[in-house]
Amino acid sequence: MKKISIYIIFVLISTMCFICLGCESSNKDKNLYKTKIGNIIVWNIMDSKTEESTDIFKGDDKLVKETYPNGKYTSYVNFFVVKTPRSINLIDTGLGNIDMKTTLSSVGVTPDEIDSVYITHIHPETVGGLIKEDKAVFPNSKIYVSFSEDEYILGKKDDDPNKILYKKIEKIYGKKITNFRSDAEDSRNPITSIASYGHTGGHTLYRIESKNEILYILGGIFTDLNLQTKNPKISSTTDDDQERATSARQDILDLIESEEYPTKCTGTHFPFPGIAKIEKVKNGEYKYTLEQ
Ligand SMILES: [Zn+2]
Secondary structure, X not given: OOOOOEEEOOOOOOOOOOOOHHHOOOOOOOOEEEEEEOOEEEEEEEEEEEEEEHHHEEOOHHHHHHHOOOOEEEEEXXXXXXXXXXXXXXXXXXXXXOOHHHHHXXXXXXXXXXXXXXXXXXXXXXXXXXXXXXXXXXXXXXXXXXXXXXXXXXXXXXXXXXXXXXXXXXHHHHHHEEEXXXXXXXXXXXXXXXXXXXXXXXXXXXXXEEOOEEEEEOOOOOXXXXXXXXXXXXXXXXXXXXXXXXXXXXXXXXXXXXXXXXXXXXXXXXXXXXXXXEEEEEOOEEEEEEOO
16 A cells, blocks of 8 residues: 555644533534544534536446436535634635534534634635635634645646635635645644545545544545445546546555544545445445444
8 A cells, every 4th residue: 555644733723712512503404413533523514415417437337327327426515623622623614605604603613713724625615615705714713735735736827716716715814824744744633634646636634533533534535435435446537637536545445444443534525414434345345334
């Protein structure tokens, strides 16, 4: 397996944050789901759910047709609130389709209280929620974008829509955008990053560990969990480099398999409620079970 290095991201915010557990919504809300990893609370927030064409999937037409005979699959966009004992963080921000203030109040936080936003990659479905009407939605947050993703996006042509979006975000957040190395190692903090290039050139995964429990937040590495666990070699045209994305997907499945403690995973496009256990069925084939 290709070596994937893990890097703990910085000392999390020094201020102790009051977490209003009494204000939280229940798990019954249609776009919110709460899970716990040790003493860390993670909320999956579903930003959107749409029917899309399966034409984007390449590599196993037979399986695609068998799984989705009408040529449509359900595409989800999720992002995550991660409450550690010391800080309140977001992993990505969704498209910005939902009212952020109202949604976050359902999980007991306000946009002003978000200490850090960790970005997996620069696509509209992960950074769209950072801004609204050309203003910062999270004025007090640091926005973490890996050096490699920053370089990759800024290296694109000036008319690339993702570069235009990122430059707009950079202008609005200024020095609050913090770049970090996703491929260096450390091991002190509960949120770690993993370089996993392919979906974009600097795509970054996050791993959360607390009290012998683990959660991987896999960004855009799975476009459709159903197809790509049955056959991880199925690629998607939404991957900038389909070959590299396929190899990154296989690497992460191996990494999850090798974990010593109970391990869950989730991702930008995981089907709601979005928290899954992935197990190997046989070589090259996996299955997932959603937490309910
Ligand atoms: Zn993406």
